[in-house]
Amino acid sequence: EAQVTQNPRYLITVTGKKLTVTCSQNMNHEYMSWYRQDPGLGLRQIYYSMNVEVTDKGDVPEGYKVSRKEKRNFPLILESPSPNQTSLYFCASSLGAGVTNTEAFFGQGTRLTVV
Amino acid sequence: AQKITQTQPGMFVQEKEAVTLDCTYDTSDPSYGLFWYKQPSSGEMIFLIYQGSYDQQNATEGRYSLNFQKARKSANLVISASQLGDSAMYFCAMRREKLVFGQGTRLTINP
Numbered sequence: 001e002a003q004v005t006q007n008p009r010y011l012i013t014v015t016g017k018k019l020t021v022t023c024s025q026n027m028n029h030e031y032m033s034w035y036r037q038d039p040g041l042g043l044r045q046i047y048y049s050m051n052v053e054v055t056d057k058g059d060v061p062e063g064y065k066v067s068r069k070e071k072r073n074f075p076l077i078l079e080s081p082s083p084n085q086t087s088l089y090f091c092a093s094s095l096g097a098g099v100t101n102t103e104a105f106f107g108q109g110t111r112l113t114v115v
Numbered sequence: 116a117q118k119i120t121q122t123q124p125g126m127f128v129q130e131k132e133a134v135t136l137d138c139t140y141d142t143s144d145p146s147y148g149l150f151w152y153k154q155p156s157s158g159e160m161i162f163l164i165y166q167g168s169y170d171q172q173n174a175t176e177g178r179y180s181l182n183f184q185k186a187r188k189s190a191n192l193v194i195s196a197s198q199l200g201d202s203a204m205y206f207c208a209m210r211r212e213k214l215v216f217g218q219g220t221r222l223t224i225n226p
Binding site for chain 1: 121124148150152158159160162165206208210212213214215216217218219
């Protein structure tokens with residue numbers, strides 16, 4: 001089954017404790033991205049990757065890191081989480097960066113709370 | 116720069132009525148794709164419909180249609196014969212290199 005898998009689904013952590021949210025897709029997609037969803041703000045892109053070893057900042061990259069060492073995986077790293085990073089996070093993948101006619105497939109979401 | 120605007124934070128509609136969700140976009144690129152996604156209360160993102168910038172006809176998928184007016188840069192979603200299960204958040208998105216989303220519209224269908 002074609003899917004994007006995020007883990008964990010729910011996470012409560014303390015300020016400053018490094019964490020990683022994993023994302024894996026099994027569709028051989030080139031383009032992967034991370035979004036955060038906050039009430040009234042919609043989905044805002046954090047980082048995106050057009051292919052292996054190619055990553056770029058989205059609209060709200062501060063406080064986040066990513067890596068794309070393999071095509072299928074795109075982990076999101078919070079080196080020192082703060083309460084303003086409490087949010088619902090989505091990973092998404094799609095066929096290619098320059099291909100406009102393919103929808104994005106989303107993971108189930110990760111609800112992160114930083115206390 | 117790409118930008119998507121959804122001006123309706125919330126809408127309330129009677130069951131079986133048609134509903135139009137507004138979306139305007141801004142881009143200088145001639146080639147782009149427009150998408151609508153549904154997010155029910157369970158949280159997942161469900162792809163509904165796609166419209167390409169060069170498509171001559173409006174896209175349709177079952178009860179969903181996209182009213183594409185290129186000159187006005189609008190891509191409104193029309194849901195015909197609304198159902199209680201249509202209650203959800205709806206997001207408009209545009210793709211050139213990045214996939215950019217609007218703020219969303221919360222649709223509530225009343226019985």
